[in-house]
Amino acid sequence: xxxxxxxxxxxxxxxxxxxxxxxxxxxxxxxxxxxxxxxxxxxxxxxxxxxxxxxxxxxxxxxxxxxxxxxxxxxxxxxxxxxxxxxxxxxxxxxxxxxxxxxxxxxxxxxxxxxxxxxxxxxxxxxxxxxxxxxxxxxxxxxxxxxxxxxxxxxxxxxxxxxxxxxxxxxxxxxxxxxxxxxxxxxxxxxxxxxxxxxxxxxxxxxxxxxxxxxxxxxxxxxxxxxxxxxxxxxxxxxxxxxxxxxxxxxxxxxxxxxxxxxxxxxxxxxxxxxxxxxxxxxxxxxxxxxxxxxxxxxxxxxxxxxxxxxxxxxxxxxxxxxxxxxxxxxxxxx
Numbered sequence: 001x002x003x004x005x006x007x008x009x010x011x012x013x014x015x016x017x018x019x020x021x022x023x024x025x026x027x028x029x030x031x032x033x034x035x036x037x038x039x040x041x042x043x044x045x046x047x048x049x050x051x052x053x054x055x056x057x058x059x060x061x062x063x064x065x066x067x068x069x070x071x072x073x074x075x076x077x078x079x080x081x082x083x084x085x086x087x088x089x090x091x092x093x094x095x096x097x098x099x100x101x102x103x104x105x106x107x108x109x110x111x112x113x114x115x116x117x118x119x120x121x122x123x124x125x126x127x128x129x130x131x132x133x134x135x136x137x138x139x140x141x142x143x144x145x146x147x148x149x150x151x152x153x154x155x156x157x158x159x160x161x162x163x164x165x166x167x168x169x170x171x172x173x174x175x176x177x178x179x180x181x182x183x184x185x186x187x188x189x190x191x192x193x194x195x196x197x198x199x200x201x202x203x204x205x206x207x208x209x210x211x212x213x214x215x216x217x218x219x220x221x222x223x224x225x226x227x228x229x230x231x232x233x234x235x236x237x238x239x240x241x242x243x244x245x246x247x248x249x250x251x252x253x254x255x256x257x258x259x260x261x262x263x264x265x266x267x268x269x270x271x272x273x274x275x276x277x278x279x280x281x282x283x284x285x286x287x288x289x290x291x292x293x294x295x296x297x298x299x300x301x302x303x304x305x306x307x308x309x310x311x312x313x314x315x316x317x318x319x320x321x322x323x324x325x326x327x328x329x330x331x332x333x334x335x
Contacts, residue, residue, distance in 0.1 A: 001127070002044070003036040010145035023051055026118050032148040033119040038127040048121065052077070054114055062112040062123045069208050071215035078224050080113040080215070083208035084129045084160050085167050087201070104174065104194070106167070106201040108208055113156070115224060120152045134159045150231045153219065157238050164209055164245045171201060172252050179259055182266070195260050202253050209249060213242045280329040287321035 006014035006025050014025070025031045037044060045059045058079035061067055067081040088105045109129035114121035124131065137155040144151045175198060178191050220227055220235045227235060291314055 001038045003131075005034040007032045007034070007145055007148065010142060010147075019047075019051075022119075026052075031118065032152070034152060035119065035121045036124065036131055037121070038124045045123070052114065052116060052119060052121070055079070058114065062114075065110060065125050067110060067112070069211035069215075071218040073218060073223060076116060076224070078113075078115040078219065080115065080219060082111050082113065082157075082160055082212055083108040084111055085109075085163055085205055085208060086129075087167055087170055104197045104201060106204045108204065111156075111160070113153075115149065115153060115219070117149065117225060120149050120156075122156065144231070144234075147228055147231050149225050150227050151234075153225065154231065154234050154238060157219070158234075158241075161212075161238055161241045161245065164205070165241060165248075167201075167205060168245055168248045168252065171198060171205075172248070174198060175252060175256055175259065179255075182259065182263055191263060195256065195263060199253075199256055199260065202249060202256060206246075206249050206253070209242065209246055213246050216242060276334040280325070280334045283329070284322050284325045287325060288318040291317045291321065 002019060004015065004017050004019060004022065005012060006017060008028075008031050013031075014021075017025075019035070022033055022035070025033055035048070037048075045054075045062055048054060049056065049059045053076055055074040055077070058072060058074060058077070061072075061079060061081065069083060070081050072079045085106060085108050088107050109124065109126035111129065112123040112125070114123075122131065134156050137159060138145060138152060141151070141155075174194075178194055178198065182191055216239050220232075220239070
């Protein structure tokens with residue numbers, strides 16, 4: 001699916017026009033073209049390669065999935081591979097119980113960007129990522145559309161980075177819930193899967209956020225697209241959001257690692273408590289076994305062995321040893 005928009009001086013002059021007319025619009029001054037392609041095939045991008053003068057290596061990257069987030073600079077355009085992110089709860093697998101956070105999954109959608117002086121091309125590998133919020137951002141600030149490609153790029157990056165922020169806040173909230181269950185409800189061991197899901201989501205999000213933080217200056221250095229003084233604060237704001245999200249992710253990851261270590265430590269302590277309890281009961285039962293074994297030996301040297309009350313004497317020994325050991329272990333806190 002291909003969508004097109006043509007702007008002139010901040011005014012929309014054509015929408016969903018024939019892609020064959022794009023070169024005519026690019027030849028006109030003050031015209032900016034936005035082209036969106038979902039599930040681009042090699043043949044489609046090959047046509048646009050000739051139309052826009054795209055570098056073959058950039059086109060090849062756009063046709064292959066799972067690109068590393070990056071920004072490549074070519075002679076007349078930039079190529080940028082970024083990832084939109086969202087959280088999905090209740091993913092594949094059995095339905096979690098009401099007290100579980102399991103099946104928390106981070107969904108990333110690759111968006112490849114070709115950026116030229118008069119055009120912005122977005123190639124969406126996952127059509128499920130909705131481009132409409134980006135268009136709404138452009139329409140809400142039509143006063144800035146006169147800045148052309150610079151403002152369009154800002155709206156796209158701002159939408160993606162805002163999604164990063166929402167995902168990070170959700171992960172932080174989920175981590176608070178896990179810590180509360182761990183420390184208050186003592187749900188030791190039950191939260192291991194939840195902690196692993198959170199860790200997997202944090203690591204995946206870091207992989208798409210940190211490269212954008214490192215390559216953001218290439219997008220805004222003005223080598224391909226001129227960033228006016230009026231637009232510069234908007235890009236600085238997006239960059240600050242990227243840095244903040246990166247810092248928040250590092251904080252969440254550190255807290256998450258601490259929670260995992262705390263869960264393992266509490267599980268180990270609980271195991272030690274169980275082992276002490278088992279040892280205590282084994283000692284109590286073992287003392288009775290010793291008494292019963294001695295009284296059951298096949299000789300008559302044991303005192304009162306022929307006494308009719310020998311059975312009750314043995315029972316008395318067992319009760320005495322059991323009560324004594326039980327009170328001893330209870331004082332030590334083992335039972």
